[in-house]
Amino acid sequence: MWDNISILTAAPVFNIQLILDGLFIGSTFALAAYGLALVWGVMNVKNLAQGDFVIMGGYIAWWLGKQGIHPLWGLPISIVVMFTFGWLVYVTIIRRVIDKDMFTSLLATFGLAIVLAQALNLMFGPEVQTAESDFAIRSYFDNSVTVADIKLVAFALCGVLAVVVVLFMKNSRMGQAIRATAQDARAARVMGIDTDKVYAFTFSLNAAICGAAGALISMIWVIQPFYGIGHSIRSFVIVTAAGFGNLGGVIMAGLGLGVMEQYGGFVLGAEYQQACVVGLLVAVLIYRQLEMRRHRQVVQ
Amino acid sequence: MNTKRLIPVVAATLAVAGLAFAGPAQAKVEGDTIILGSAISFTGKYSTNGIHAKNGYDIGVAKINAMGGVKVGGKSYKLKIQYYDDESTPLRTAQLLERLVNQDGVKYFLGPYSSATTKAAAPIIEKYKVPMIEAEGASRSLFNKGYKYLFAVLSTSEQYLASSIGLAAEIAEKNGKKASDVKIAMAFENDPFSLDVRAGVLEDAKKYGMKVVIDDKMPRDLNDISSTLTKVKALKPDLLLLSGHSKGAATGARQIKEMKIDVPMIALTHCEAAKITSKFGASTNDFLCPTQWAPTLTYKDKYFGTAADYDKEFKKTFDGYKNVPYQSAQATASVLVWKDAFERANSLDPEKVRDAIAATDMETFYGGIKFAPEGNNIAKPMVLRQIQNGEYNVVAPSKWASHPVNWPRKAQ
Numbered sequence: 268m269w270d271n272i273s274i275l276t277a278a279p280v281f282n283i284q285l286i287l288d289g290l291f292i293g294s295t296f297a298l299a300a301y302g303l304a305l306v307w308g309v310m311n312v313k314n315l316a317q318g319d320f321v322i323m324g325g326y327i328a329w330w331l332g333k334q335g336i337h338p339l340w341g342l343p344i345s346i347v348v349m350f351t352f353g354w355l356v357y358v359t360i361i362r363r364v365i366d367k368d369m370f371t372s373l374l375a376t377f378g379l380a381i382v383l384a385q386a387l388n389l390m391f392g393p394e395v396q397t398a399e400s401d402f403a404i405r406s407y408f409d410n411s412v413t414v415a416d417i418k419l420v421a422f423a424l425c426g427v428l429a430v431v432v433v434l435f436m437k438n439s440r441m442g443q444a445i446r447a448t449a450q451d452a453r454a455a456r457v458m459g460i461d462t463d464k465v466y467a468f469t470f471s472l473n474a475a476i477c478g479a480a481g482a483l484i485s486m487i488w489v490i491q492p493f494y495g496i497g498h499s500i501r502s503f504v505i506v507t508a509a510g511f512g513n514l515g516g517v518i519m520a521g522l523g524l525g526v527m528e529q530y531g532g533f534v535l536g537a538e539y540q541q542a543c544v545v546g547l548l549v550a551v552l553i554y555r556q557l558e559m560r561r562h563r564q565v566v567q
Numbered sequence: 568m569n570t571k572r573l574i575p576v577v578a579a580t581l582a583v584a585g586l587a588f589a590g591p592a593q594a595k596v597e598g599d600t601i602i603l604g605s606a607i608s609f610t611g612k613y614s615t616n617g618i619h620a621k622n623g624y625d626i627g628v629a630k631i632n633a634m635g636g637v638k639v640g641g642k643s644y645k646l647k648i649q650y651y652d653d654e655s656t657p658l659r660t661a662q663l664l665e666r667l668v669n670q671d672g673v674k675y676f677l678g679p680y681s682s683a684t685t686k687a688a689a690p691i692i693e694k695y696k697v698p699m700i701e702a703e704g705a706s707r708s709l710f711n712k713g714y715k716y717l718f719a720v721l722s723t724s725e726q727y728l729a730s731s732i733g734l735a736a737e738i739a740e741k742n743g744k745k746a747s748d749v750k751i752a753m754a755f756e757n758d759p760f761s762l763d764v765r766a767g768v769l770e771d772a773k774k775y776g777m778k779v780v781i782d783d784k785m786p787r788d789l790n791d792i793s794s795t796l797t798k799v800k801a802l803k804p805d806l807l808l809l810s811g812h813s814k815g816a817a818t819g820a821r822q823i824k825e826m827k828i829d830v831p832m833i834a835l836t837h838c839e840a841a842k843i844t845s846k847f848g849a850s851t852n853d854f855l856c857p858t859q860w861a862p863t864l865t866y867k868d869k870y871f872g873t874a875a876d877y878d879k880e881f882k883k884t885f886d887g888y889k890n891v892p893y894q895s896a897q898a899t900a901s902v903l904v905w906k907d908a909f910e911r912a913n914s915l916d917p918e919k920v921r922d923a924i925a926a927t928d929m930e931t932f933y934g935g936i937k938f939a940p941e942g943n944n945i946a947k948p949m950v951l952r953q954i955q956n957g958e959y960n961v962v963a964p965s966k967w968a969s970h971p972v973n974w975p976r977k978a979q
Contacts, residue, residue: 274801284797284826292791393612393655395790395817397846406827411800415825489790489818493612497788532794538757538784540794 271534284412285529291418291487293525294425295480297518299498300505301429302476308511309449309469310365312372316380318498319387320474324349324481325490326387329398338398338486342424345478353474357467365466380495387492398485421483428479432472433514445469449512497541504548507555595674596915601637601644603628603905604673606663606688608680611655616840616894617680620703622885623898624648624677629884630870631902637909644909646902653679657687664691673697674917677901680894682706682724682760685717692716698921700904702897707763710941718924718942720900720933724760725767726949727857728808731834732771734855734951734963735806738832738974747776752804752830754783754795754819756811761785764810764836780804785811792818796826809835816841824850831975834951839890844957853976854954859893860933861950861961863969868931870903877932890959900933 275282303317314320327348328341336344360379364372402416436442447455448465456462484490484498505524509516524544531543595602605624608617628646636643649671653660660679667673668691676692678685678701685704689712692699698716705724709717736746751772755761762784772779780802783795789811799807807830809819816835820843823833838844838856862878871877877899881891904927909915912923928937928946935946951963953972960970 271798274798278801281797281801284800285794288793288797388611392615394615394841395814397817397821399846404825404827410827410829413826489814489821491788491790491814494788494790497790528791529794529797532783532791533797536783537754537789537792537795538786540791541786541788 268534275533278411280408280411281533283408285533286526287412287414288418289526289529290522291422291525292484292528293522294422295483295487296498296501296505296524297521298425298428298480298483299477300502300509300521301432301514301517302473302480303502304506304509304511304513304517305445305469305476306473307506309445310361310466311369312361312365312376312470313369313503314473315373315376315499316383316495317473317477317502318500319380319383319495320349320353320477321481321484321498322490322492322495323352323383323387324478325398325485326391326396326481326492327478328482329396329485329490330391332398338400338482339420341398342479342482345482346475349478349481350471350475353471354467356474357470361470362463362466380499384492384495391492393492395489395491396485397489398482400486415487418487421487424479424483428476429514429518432476441465441468497544500548501544504544504551507548508551595672596644597647599636599642599644600647601675601909601915602671602673603646603648603675603677603902604664604667604671605648605677606651606653606660606667606679606684607677608655608684609650609652611653613655613680613684616703616892617655619892619894620680620898621650622881623702623895624902626881626884626895627870627899627902630899631906634870637906639909639913639915646905648677649673653684655681655684657684660684661687661691664688668695668697675905675920677701677898677905678703678719682709685709686759689714689717696921697917698924700901700908700924702901703894705763706759707766708759710939710943714942716921718904718927718938718944720904720936720944720947721859721897722947722949723943724763725770727764727767727836728810728834729767729771730857730949730951730963731806731808731832731855732768732775732777734972735832736775736777738972739805747778749775749777749806750802750804751777751779751806751808752781752795752799752802753779753808754781754785754792754811754815755809756789756815757784757786758812761810761812761815761836768808785815789814789818791822793822793826796822796828799828799830800826803830805831807833809833810837813837813841816843817846820847820851820854829977833976838954839892839959840894844954844959848957851954852956853973855962855972856952856954856959857949858952858959859947859949860896861893861952861959862891863961864934864950864967866930866932866934868903868929871899871932874932896933900931900936903931904929904936 299321306314324345327345328338331341332338364375400417404415406413444460444465448462505520509520528540532540632645636645651663674697676699680703682704700718702720707723735749739746739749755765781798816837834855843851862874864874867873878891882888908923912919937946939945950961950967952959953962962968962972
């Protein structure tokens with residue numbers, strides 16, 4: 268471990284590689300986590316199938332790539348397909364569990380996650396897949412730092428998508444309805460908002476965001492039918508750390524998590540890369556617990 | 568209830584029960600057919616290779632039947648395989664083997680796909696004292712438990728990448744350096760198979776006094792090894808070794824390309840299963856990939872002819888194969904061992920057949936087959952192939968090499 272830290276201090280240029288890689292992948296984590304925050308905040312549904320939606324989006328882009336459509340064009344198609352899929356899932360499953368207790372919705376989305384992973388496995392097989400963009404790869408500092416253009420493009424697209432979603436939530440009628448429902452669903456109903464439609468739209472929007480994140484992940488990382496769980500956990504860590512209504516926090520936590528994974532893998536070894544994520548979740552939960560205890564004492 | 572009406576019901580129930588019990592006792596040999604049993608993965612994460620193995624079994628059985636079947640006690644028997652899908656879960660493999668033994672009465676077995684499922688199968692095989700010749704479980708841990716009824720035609724996993732260490736030493740000495748100067752970076756998945764591969768590498772590296780500068784273990788859901796590869800850039804090793812099934816090969820090949828890793832020698836397992844040449848093109852040139860078998864090897868037998876003949880016949884029989892995976896070839900070889908053992912035992916008694924299998928010493932298109940007392944095959948070495956312009960060419964050991972090795976590898 269100390270050997271690896273001394274590499275970073277002796278040749279600081281490798282820090283740049285780790286930070287860049289972390290930021291690139293972290294931006295897709297943040298995107299998926301924002302979708303989760305939306306569904307969690309508005310509908311109080313904790314979607315355990317979040318990561319499987321992401322992987323599904325990735326498979327759509329990959330499959331289109333195999334048919335000769337560039338995966339970047341696959342991105343908008345993946346968004347549309349996943350939006351429709353999200354609507355279907357809402358109508359068939361989520362609508363029935365939304366006003367039940369927490370465990371019902373957890374179980375329903377957990378079941379959905381298993382079914383999705385197995386269905387992807389049956390359709391596309393268990394192999395790891397990657398969507399190839401065939402963009403150039405640049406090297407800097409005598410090949411010590413390499414940046415694939417597709418990662419830059421993906422990073423920029425994540426930013427654009429985040430801005431679009433924010434503008435939509437702020438300015439459109441549906442966006443306002445979603446925010447109103449999140450604040451107080453009953454009051455929103457009294458004001459004439461069709462909350463069922465708002466829920467359906469929110470859930471579909473989340474699926475569409477996952478579709479976008481997945482399409483980007485298939486281009487910069489790899490996808491496999493059973494990799495959804497890792498992405499679900501990351502989304503939960505980010506949302507737990509940042510809170511629901513806090514887009515800035517979600518972005519910071521997402522990017523931070525990406526960078527932390529890279530440093531964890533470098534310093535402690537690849538076997539601890541994902542352990543870092545779970546470790547962070549535990550740390551965040553403990554911190555929140557302490558914070559709440561302090562709050563309770565004040566109230567007493 | 569009317570007793571008269573009850574009698575036929577009871578009689579029918581007894582009859583059905585009777586049939587159910589009478590059936591299996593004869594099922595291991597039905598008329599002139601010997602039934603081999605196999606629970607193998609048609610669905611789930613091992614399904615691709617499971618089906619490769621099934622195709623290998625099927626072509627072997629078809630060949631033997633076409634050549635007159637198996638002769639035991641002056642009578643010719645045909646072979647037939649009873650399959651079940653184990654869904655790639657070891658627990659299911661064990662259940663299905665119990666079913667094959669107890670309900671279907673099968674007494675002779677072919678293996679499942681993967682070390683994990685074979686590990687689950689072995690105790691059942693031992694419990695019922697029925698022999699299994701497996702072709703797809705390479706983990707060393709299968710052969711140190713004292714199993715008596717488990718035999719494997721393939722080389723065990725610690726040999727997979729060990730040959731690359733020998734090759735690196737050879738090249739270092741040719742260039743006027745010492746073998747002990749070679750620096751090794753390695754990343755292995757944290758699972759029984761890959762850790763076996765790692766153990767073999769460490770053993771050989773220690774023999775030459777080589778230094779291991781990176782020794783990372785990759786998680787099961789591995790989708791990123793860029794931090795390990797950044798370390799590789801910093802420490803500039805002479806040899807990079809990767810093993811983590813198909814996903815390790817795919818992730819590794821992609822990120823080696825993306826990060827322009829220029830280690831002079833890179834060796835990884837499962838190149839073909841992950842289809843890295845078609846996915847990542849020229850960037851995979853000069854990768855070294857170990858294999859159990861290659862169609863250019865000079866082995867031959869009376870059933871299929873040479874390794875190249877087998878390759879041709881397999882491609883003709885099954886559509887969609889550009890390369891014949893070694894998983895299929897070794898599956899076929901295990902069927903050939905069954906025929907050979909039945910005929911030498913000249914009996915259908917599982918005990919006698921087991922002893923005949925243990926005494927096997929034969930040459931097949933797949934390589935020599937001779938079992939150690941522990942059940943693993945000691946007559947066939949692993950070979951190392953190098954991807955040269957998109958083709959897999961055998962480069963080591965030198966006895967089997969069809970092409971010289973390209974060294975050093977250049978990042979492309």
